[in-house]
Amino acid sequence: MTHSPLLVLDGVSVRFPVGMDWLGRPIAHVHALNGVDIAVEAGEVLGVVGESGCGKSTLANVLTRLVKPTAGSLAWTVGARQRLQIVFQDPQSSLDPRLPVWRIITEPVFLREHRTVADLKRLAGDLAEQVGLRREQIGRYPHEFSGGQRQRIAIARALSAQPDVIVLDEPTSALDVSVQAQILNLLADLRRARGLTYILISHNISVVRHFCDRIAVMYLGQIVELGPAADVLARPAHPYTRLLLDAVPEIGRSLDAGLAIADTELPSNRRLPAGCFFRDRCPFVVDGCERPQSLAPFAGLTADNHLARCHRAADLVEDIV
Amino acid sequence: MADPSRVVLEIRNLTLRFPTYGGAVHAVNGASIRVDAGERVGIVGESGSAKSVTSLMAMRLLPEGRFEVAGGSVALCGRDILAASEKEMVNIRGRDVAMIFQEPLTALNPTRRIGRQMLEVIRLHRGLSGRAARDLAIRLLGDMRIADPEQVFGRYPFELSGGMRQRVLIGLAFSCEPKLIVADEATTALDVTVQRQVLHLLRAKANSLGTAILFITHDLAVASQFCDRLYVMYAGAVVEEGPTAEVLGAPAHPYTQALLDALPERAAPGERLRSIAGSVPDLTAELSGCAFAPRCAQASAVCERRPALIPTGSDGHRAACWLAAKAVQ
Ligand SMILES: Nc1ncnc2c1ncn2[C@@H]1O[C@H](COP(=O)(O)OP(=O)(O)OP(=O)(O)O)[C@@H](O)[C@H]1O
Ligand SMILES: Nc1ncnc2c1ncn2[C@@H]1O[C@H](COP(=O)(O)OP(=O)(O)OP(=O)(O)O)[C@@H](O)[C@H]1O
Ligand SMILES: [Mg+2]
Ligand SMILES: [Mg+2]
Numbered sequence: 001m002t003h004s005p006l007l008v009l010d011g012v013s014v015r016f017p018v019g020m021d022w023l024g025r026p027i028a029h030v031h032a033l034n035g036v037d038i039a040v041e042a043g044e045v046l047g048v049v050g051e052s053g054c055g056k057s058t059l060a061n062v063l064t065r066l067v068k069p070t071a072g073s074l075a076w077t078v079g080a081r082q083r084l085q086i087v088f089q090d091p092q093s094s095l096d097p098r099l100p101v102w103r104i105i106t107e108p109v110f111l112r113e114h115r116t117v118a119d120l121k122r123l124a125g126d127l128a129e130q131v132g133l134r135r136e137q138i139g140r141y142p143h144e145f146s147g148g149q150r151q152r153i154a155i156a157r158a159l160s161a162q163p164d165v166i167v168l169d170e171p172t173s174a175l176d177v178s179v180q181a182q183i184l185n186l187l188a189d190l191r192r193a194r195g196l197t198y199i200l201i202s203h204n205i206s207v208v209r210h211f212c213d214r215i216a217v218m219y220l221g222q223i224v225e226l227g228p229a230a231d232v233l234a235r236p237a238h239p240y241t242r243l244l245l246d247a248v249p250e251i252g253r254s255l256d257a258g259l260a261i262a263d264t265e266l267p268s269n270r271r272l273p274a275g276c277f278f279r280d281r282c283p284f285v286v287d288g289c290e291r292p293q294s295l296a297p298f299a300g301l302t303a304d305n306h307l308a309r310c311h312r313a314a315d316l317v318e319d320i321v
Numbered sequence: 322m323a324d325p326s327r328v329v330l331e332i333r334n335l336t337l338r339f340p341t342y343g344g345a346v347h348a349v350n351g352a353s354i355r356v357d358a359g360e361r362v363g364i365v366g367e368s369g370s371a372k373s374v375t376s377l378m379a380m381r382l383l384p385e386g387r388f389e390v391a392g393g394s395v396a397l398c399g400r401d402i403l404a405a406s407e408k409e410m411v412n413i414r415g416r417d418v419a420m421i422f423q424e425p426l427t428a429l430n431p432t433r434r435i436g437r438q439m440l441e442v443i444r445l446h447r448g449l450s451g452r453a454a455r456d457l458a459i460r461l462l463g464d465m466r467i468a469d470p471e472q473v474f475g476r477y478p479f480e481l482s483g484g485m486r487q488r489v490l491i492g493l494a495f496s497c498e499p500k501l502i503v504a505d506e507a508t509t510a511l512d513v514t515v516q517r518q519v520l521h522l523l524r525a526k527a528n529s530l531g532t533a534i535l536f537i538t539h540d541l542a543v544a545s546q547f548c549d550r551l552y553v554m555y556a557g558a559v560v561e562e563g564p565t566a567e568v569l570g571a572p573a574h575p576y577t578q579a580l581l582d583a584l585p586e587r588a589a590p591g592e593r594l595r596s597i598a599g600s601v602p603d604l605t606a607e608l609s610g611c612a613f614a615p616r617c618a619q620a621s622a623v624c625e626r627r628p629a630l631i632p633t634g635s636d637g638h639r640a641a642c643w644l645a646a647k648a649v650q
Binding site for chain 1: 484517546585603
């Protein structure tokens with residue numbers, strides 16, 4: 001694998017204004033991203049996991065230029081940005097209901113180059129088959145498809161553009177496990193053949209474990225842990241990562257197994273906490289947690305690119321091994 | 322045999338088509354699903370196998386005129402849903418059955434505050450207004466462990482996280498104290514920690530009210546943790562049913578087995594995953610024989626005839642497969 005960064009994010013923050021006073025000034029802000037630093041390598045599969053509302057989709061939207069950072073910067077290697085496609089989290093709202101499926105799938109090609117209708121239909125049919133739809137179905141409209149079928153239409157559309165980088169926001173959560181396997185195999189083949197880079201946002205830890213080289217764990221708009229997938233999942237260093245992994249459902253494991261469920265509400269991103277963002281929910285809180293934490297290597301790590309945003313990371317990792 | 326007075330939902334042999342320009346789509350092909358009082362029943366299966374369509378028929382929520390019921394029956398608390406007038410349905414939907422959709426953003430009106438939307442539903446279904454309606458709404462939010470419900474009341478849907486919106490909808494689904502809640506991929510958009518919390522809340526609230534839940538999911542692990550009984554669907558029909566632990570622990574239908582084999586945790590990282598070869602049947606043609614046979618490694622000549630659900634030997638566990646029949650003999 002090559003190790004040239006394709007994209008470097010430096011202190012990327014995004015806040016959204018909410019509510020307006022009578023002069024049209026925002027009453028408050030939602031702090032969706034709060035200083036994201038990461039370098040995405042060409043050819044890697046980067047997994048992004050984290051709590052609902054922690055800013056994963058906002059990050060995806062920053063990469064695709066749909067949202068402008070309020071602070072911080074993005075640096076792309078030349079040309080890479082033009083060759084990026086995204087598969088949105090909610091295919092329901094991202095597919096134009098007035099277009100037949102073949103037009104939707106070939107939209108990126110249609111916009112870029114002149115091709116005959118027969119040619120576009122052939123391309124759409126090929127892609128439909130690759131994602132497990134039937135070729136005959138491409139004349140139908142989005143509402144005639146089930147949730148998972150619409151998701152596959154969105155994936156086929158992203159592939160039609162022959163991109164170098166694909167941001168996949170929950171691409172398989174609406175799919176049955178067999179179709180999920182088919183899509184993940186297809187993405188892996190494309191990566192091998194064309195050296196694609198993927199940024200995969202997912203709540204499914206098994207999918208992330210299987211598919212990703214590296215994992216970024218997010219909490220309240222920050223990366224709290226970053227490292228090789230195997231290390232982060234086997235030796236989580238941040239208390240939030242532990243909490244997350246503990247809640248992963250497993251066949252045959254009782255819903256009541258694992259850590260007790262906290263009754264507390266998730267943190268508000270309207271007013272950011274001082275110090276460590278996870279402090280209020282952390283079972284390992286000690287003196288020092290009231291200071292802001294930085295994403296850094298820690299003693300006892302087994303991979304030198306394993307970072308955690310916790311001053312107790314070294315103790316916590318040791319306690320697992 | 323099930324005690325008929327305890328049956329909340331009984332879908333029998335439902336056959337349903339969508340007429341389209343390209344010919345009819347045979348979406349539901351003789352599906353039977355039963356939910357008893359207080360039970361948590363799961364539906365898993367192939368994407369496009371009619372899980373959503375079948376469960377929407379429990380509330381007759383498909384757009385009128387766009388579909389044709391070719392056979393079968395749907396009864397909710399003993400009442401024939403297919404024969405009910407639209408006016409009766411409005412009552413039934415509010416009182417006996419409620420639905421939680423996958424995408425909470427589309428289920429809530431984005432331009433109106435959470436509180437107003439809740440009060441509207443409570444007024445419509447419970448006939449409460451003013452103070453009483455507000456108290457109930459606040460209590461429902463509190464039951465869903467939403468801190469500071471008074472403040473959430475004044476917010477717009479997009480100002481809440483996905484997990485909070487989903488809890489608002491779950492709270493609201495309980496507002497009419499229904500006999501049945503249909504939850505279609507209700508926790509799919511949640512991260513695992515919030516999902517676990519929501520499943521706990523859903524289970525506790527359903528237990529305390531005796532509400533039955535029909536729970537549609539692609540996540541076999543979640544189904545395993547949450548559901549008492551499971552239906553596995555393929556091509557618009559049930560191919561296997563039984564107690565959850567039986568179906569997932571000792572699957573009797575090759576399709577169920579193939580689904581379990583496709584799980585990413587059953588392969589080493591980076592290794593090829595085992596998806597099911599071949600493609601789903603063309604639903605514009607009427608199905609004959611076992612719909613899974615063209616993709617089944619164990620198919621033989623008998624599979625040209627369509628197998629009924631056959632008991633596998635253990636209690637309530639049945640599979641629509643000739644192999645299961647042979648195994649019993
Ligand atoms: N346009 C907007 N206006 C106001 N707040 C917003 C807007 N878009 C997102 N937010 C808020 O920003 C935060 C991050 O949202 P985002 O959609 O990125 O989360 P996520 O990590 O993708 O969550 P999920 O796992 O539920 O998809 C949330 O609190 C959300 O409510
Ligand atoms: N309005 C419609 N017109 C034509 N076909 C339709 C229509 N609605 C649904 N279908 C078809 O009916 C079948 C069942 O759809 P349904 O939405 O119930 O699937 P599902 O099992 O819920 O799938 P998923 O897991 O992907 O949500 C699909 O093959 C779909 O293409
Ligand atoms: Mg998101
Ligand atoms: Mg569905």
